[in-house]
Amino acid sequence: MLTITPTQFAKASADIYQGFLAWRLGLLLAWQDLKQRYRRSTLGPVWLTVSMSIQIFVMGVLSAYLFNSPIQRHLPFVCAGMVFWTFITQSIHEGSLLFISASSYLIQLRRPFTMYLLQNVFRNIITLGHNIITYVVVAIILVVPPGPSLILWPLGFALDILCVSWMALFAAMLSVRYRDIPMTIQSVFSILFWLTPLMYQPDQLGSKAFLVDFNPFTHMLALLRDPLLGGAPTLTNWLVVVAIAVFGWIATFLFFSRFRARIVYWI
């Protein structure tokens, strides 16, 4: 089943290359998605920031009381965590719907599939750009300076984008064929939410702290969150995320090479 011919490799590579050449169309469509979502509403995209802020504030304050943590330390932690968790999970969940929602385009135009993936990545980065404002405000009010490891933040961000992109592409291909995948992903994430240190610090788990280390999203989150909170991601964090990015992309590329031409047939 997984025999891949050189032609399939070449065509998959060409798709990725041409997708990147068409990055501006991806960006245009990403903006278009967001514009359409908020057109004719007064607050527009600010809604993203507002609803996220309210949710974070309630969750942050509540869990601070619940876990007996000082608000000054806990609220920024929850805030940064939620902003990046939303970015990661939304990129993957929306990614799984990528080809299903673009189906009318896919059967009427010839465009590299990678272009739609870029559209998804861009849209989620723009959304993150809105949401991050919440954290900046919290950090300024509560005086939380970022740590020196902030220099490496862009690298961590790039690695995380690589991870969520392959997950999105993989999920997108599976989802056109098996339409239960998007729902499955959503419920998996609602379970993982509790297995990821978002509302609690890992050390609050005491001797069971190792549990969250098995969750890849813990490490992906650490690269984005920890530098902002004044700490630094551990070497383990870095290595795990690099491994996810590299091996994930190798597997996804093989899968994409084999099934790229089938995507349109599955619509």
Next chain:
Amino acid sequence: MIGLTGRDIYVEFPIYNAYMRSMRHRLGFGKIAEGLNRLKTRKLAVGGDIEVGHSGKTVIKALNGISFDFREGDRVALLGHNGSGKTTLLRTLAGIYEPISGEFISHGHAVPLFDLQLGMDPDGTGMENIWLRGKMLDLTDEQIDQSIEDIASFTELGDYLFMPIRTYSQGMMLRLAFGISTAVTPDILILDEMIGAGDAAFIDRANLRLKNFIEQAGIMVIASHNPAMLRQWCNKGILLEHGKIIASGRLEETLSAYEKRPAA
């Protein structure tokens, strides 16, 4: 050198959902084999042949060993009854479906024009939509920039170009979509039914524009049921039935073969 060449092209669609499940449901497990056998041999009046493979997977054979060779100057009419494979062949020519087997070679920039309004945003202004739609058509920024004046004067939309297009009447919307879609001619033009911009008062200008647009294309392939229109635009014909080419050659010959076929 512009050209479209196909050798022995097969396109099959796997059907994964309801059909087989409901078959099983209706027949009960014992009768499946019998039911499938009947299906295997059944000849249908419309659509591609439905086949059940060894694995029990249902496939629709949409294109069944199609070969063709289109050269610069060819204006090809695709004829055939509903479900004979016209649209599938158009999409294959546009590079959307990659054949399961066979060889397909395309030289030149092929642009399918199926839904003229694809990608347009009702809440965007006319101008914004010129850009959006232009990008959908794979036009470069320069091409769009240079076409804006031409589109504006053709559509006569004036200040409406700065209004959201949801405020347009259907005729205005069509003018805009048609105006943008016919602004730049691709090497290879692929159409499912002739495009146009209705509106009686407008029709002469639209036809003139269409004529210029199509004449500049290296190759045009169009699927249609309208012989009069095909006679006006085409010089070659291909007649499809059950995903096979049953006649091809000069338009008149293919048309008469088409008209002799019993209606499905």
